[in-house]
Amino acid sequence: MTTTLLVFTDLDGTLLDHYDYNFSAANDALSSLRTLGIPCVLNTSKTYAELLELRHALRHKDPFIVENGAAIYLPINSRFDPNPEWAQCGDFWVKAFGPNRQELIKVAQSMKSQFDFIGYHDLTKEQLMEHTGLDFNTAALSMQREFTEPLIWNDSNNALAEFRSLMEKEGIKVQKGGRFVHLMGQDCDKAIAMQWLIECYQSCTSDTVKSIALGDGENDVEMISKANIPVVVRSPVHAPPEIPNRNDVWITDSYGPKGWSEAINQALKNEGFI
Structure with missing residues (x-):
């Protein structure tokens, strides 16, 4: 049985530097994910409008989750069959969880x-x-x-x-x-959106779907706790949040995108991708 790995990542303070939003330290790891065909799902408090521009800079082609799990945007040309309950926004299907x-x-x-x-x-x-x-x-x-x-x-x-x-x-x-x-x-949560998307991917494959979640803040705790591989990216401005009921959490040595890259590379090695 082969494994499909899914990466779910926070942005600010995690993939993006807390102070200047730079992600250059993560470029090599991002390139590895693209080369290996491993989806990297942005799971962030940012808006759809923000992500359109940022996705271009990141060369991002995968689904993304906005506003702390309030909605998921699925590229129309992706593997997922559209659902009549989904709305359409530009080149994406939208699954919304939140109120106006x-x-x-x-x-x-x-x-x-x-x-x-x-x-x-x-x-x-x-x-x-x-x-x-x-x-x-x-x-x-x-x-x-x-x-x-x-x-x-x-x-x-x-x-x-x-x-x-x-x-x-x-x-x-x-x-x-x-x-x-x-x-x-109440139903908006990075973890709920992540689980919903994992189920979508699982429905499209006979592989074992395995998730890694990376974040640095309190609003990432549930997402990290529900992932197969839980990663806390060290922050320069606050202590690492505690992840309840998990004794296998990785806490990166480095801050922000450098720590993110180290965790991704380690996960790829551990899972036999590189």
Whole structure:
């Protein structure tokens, strides 16, 4: 029985450098995945609009997951047969898991007097650039969100726990990422989207499908915990998140894309691809 390996990766702080979003340290490993025909699924908090440009830079041709698991984009010319429930967006079929962003904003605004936060929709492009280091064009693309609403959280951790509890009663999940607190539907999760896509791949092959997931933040924990090969990419700005119920987690020695590349190369060796 042969193995089909699927790579699921976070972007910011993982495949992309935390400070300058550079991925040159990962180029050789990305090239190896392309040569071996191993899908590399981007699983990120970024938007569809952001990913169109970034995918071109990465020479990426595989499916991708946006806004922390809120939707999956499948290239129309890929191996998957279209489902009548999927929408079409440009050259992609779209499987959505999340509610409309405006619903999330409405609920968050109703709690603005109780907690200290700034909604993404309240930011100017210039403010977003200052907070993230994004250039003007990329900041504009980042603001084109459809399924989630990031917040700059200026309140305490205790307040965040209270906020999370209140939002849960409204059917909204709160996840803390590297820079933002993200609001999304209860069924939006990087792990749920990953599992859905793994099942799609499994339905197309008699191979054993094996997954490796790489991430650096709290919003990557579930995705990493559900993968066959769980990898935490070391961050220069925070401690590695704990992955519950797994004693086989790899924590990279290097930060960001360099650590990412080391983990991919090791996995390819371990699985007999190189």
